[in-house]
Amino acid sequence: MFYREAGQFKTSYKADQAIFTITQDRFFIGLFLIVAFVVVPFFINDYWANAILIHFLVYALAALGLNILTGYCGQVSLGTGGFMAVGAYASYKLVTSFPEMNFIVAILLSGGITALVGVVFGLPSLRIKGFYLAVATLAAQFFLVWLFNKVGWFFNYSPTGMIVSPPREIFGFLVTGPEASPVVRYLFCLSFVTVFALAAKNIVRGRVGRSWMAIRDMDIAAELIGIRPLEAKLTAFAVSSFYIGVAGALYFNVWLGTAEPTEAFDINQSFFVLFIVIIGGLGSIMGSFMGAAFMVLIPITLKTIMVDGMGFAVGAAKHAEVMLLGTLIIFFLIVEPHGLARLWQILKEKLRKWPFPY
């Protein structure tokens, strides 16, 4: 009924392997992208950009990165905050040392540097698994934040250790600094996230992604059929860290503009991104977006309803918000342990069969 698939035949391998095999899906995704790229910029203001949309995009990108590592390759990581810090500080050093450098190149290079760091901290994963690996990545988190807080060179010896993103332009439009318009900053982040999400989708559908999933599902069997764990795990760490590094660079440069390592990249960041991935759905690109939307938008929505709508006192509203968010997380995970993405999948299956139950 909702999905009329009658008459949609696939007559080529290409069509059979498309990301969206159903015409309706392609149509909706296309429409969604058009709205995001063309319609939203007409209505966006500072509040929507700074508090909601860029906030959401940055975390969606970080969640994509963590999902590649934890969801697709099964390597639990608690070092996300630290790797975001690497991306942020790398971009800071690059743009302040080479003012002429194109800003997009600087961001991609920051991702590259983070990928290298990620590989180094990924080395223990060849020997240890699960919880033990989580603790090793936890060490990365604490070490990296400590490093950026301690060594003056990273923050250009500013007296407080704060880093401030200098104004930079792309094609004559300011993307960082206070004068950058919300439209430009939003489109900049959106373009990055769109391209990276598409890339991630294709990586995980290809040879590399399959080798990750094989390692995740049963590493001994994967090794027996000829997948090299070293290669698979380290590429997962590299690609994942690259994404997280870019997310960190955007987080610092485009969204916040200033950062203080002990607060902006602390352990709570790592947990937050991990929660996004768990709620959204491990091993799902769509899930990264859904989880990010859930974790970013629900608190703000709850706050708006309680404070502006019902006139609660702000402190009480905050406490209620934390409790409600926790309740919602538990509720959703009980309803569907595989996350929101799986819920969506089930819904879609039902819609395709509706009104017939089978």
Add this chain to the structure above:
Amino acid sequence: MRLKLLTKALAVAAVAMPLTAAVADAYELVIPATVYRTGPYAPNGIPFANGYGDYYKMLNERDGGIEGVKIKYLECETAYNTKQGVECYENTKATPPSGALAYQPLSTGITYQLIPKATEDKIPVFSMGYGRTSAANGKVFPYIFNFPATYWDQASVFVKYIGEKEGGMDKLKGKKIALVYHNSAYGKEPIRTLEELSKKHGFELQLLAVDHPGQEQKATWLQVRRERPDWVLMWGWGVMNQVAVKEAASIRFPMDHFIGVWWSGSENDVLPAGASANGYLSGAFHAAGDNYRAHDDIKKFVYDKGMGGGDRDRIGEVLYNRGLVAAMWTSEAIRTAMRIHNTKEPTSEQVRDGFEALNVDAKRLAVLGLEGFTYPVKISCENHQGPGKVALQQWDAKAKKWSFVSDFYEPDHDVVNALIAEDSANFAKENNITPRTCN
């Protein structure tokens, strides 16, 4: 089921919206407060928020606002978290009818966030005695104010006080001073100044960082015990303060050689340590206690009507008074803006001019019912840090009272101003800012 709930909530919100968005037919002065009544720093955030809000409520009840124009005071919860601070700022900055007139972030992190944003939006940020010290240079930071004194002023005053106690600045040679600091931008603020002063006076400086939130300080105080510094200075906030005071007591460090910054000198910080905190010192720029006329008015006009932000018996605590004095200077700046622009409907830009023309002298303080509560403050276009004077207050554990033990010291302007000039010049260079001219 879930959808139903959501629609219900939205329906409630929709119904309630018009009720809360009170009929705004008269002009109101919007003063948002980014407060933190939750989170790790709530014990300090709550009294400040209460004092800040109560003063405005009192003005509304007693005088019908500022010069007869009502104040629209709205709180937004940040939990001392930078990202939520940004959300709050964006959410409240355009509140009708006047738009936000001034911000008081009460967090170094959020202040750093707002410096470029608020400057762009032309809204003054009043980071009272915290935030970015070099914002004292009004030529580079036209919208940021950090009077009555900065951390660097305070650091230099502490050194002065120590010199005095040791019997002269020349006696500082060879002395050991430790700085126990919150390992964040806030705690690092005084380091450079203290380093300069250690070069100048020849004392040895020892740096001891304490990581957020500051519960764990055993190692720090073991180091103090081993190194035996003559004096310990502290830049702490929240739970870190009380832990430090307790730890200092447990290693029997003499409390009258232990000085906290003015964010480490409230009742919350010393009461948990009980009698052993007796004699602990901290910086201050206003008095403690509730024996001023303004406090009586707050009790009469706000608490008697059941509109108070907190408990009646906590009025007059150090941080409550700090919130009150912040509200007092902010409202005086708005009043000044109304006067110089000859309008009853000031914009945030005009309030900035009001801050720059602010002159709250002893006479004005007396009129406000705060005689002797703090020292006279006069701000100008280039000087956003005010006089920079700091006094020391001491805790009397028996009487459970803070009281002044020194006069207001002048800081070492030579050292501090040179550092401010250097840091603000760096900021201007990094962000392509041309310092404006003040005439």
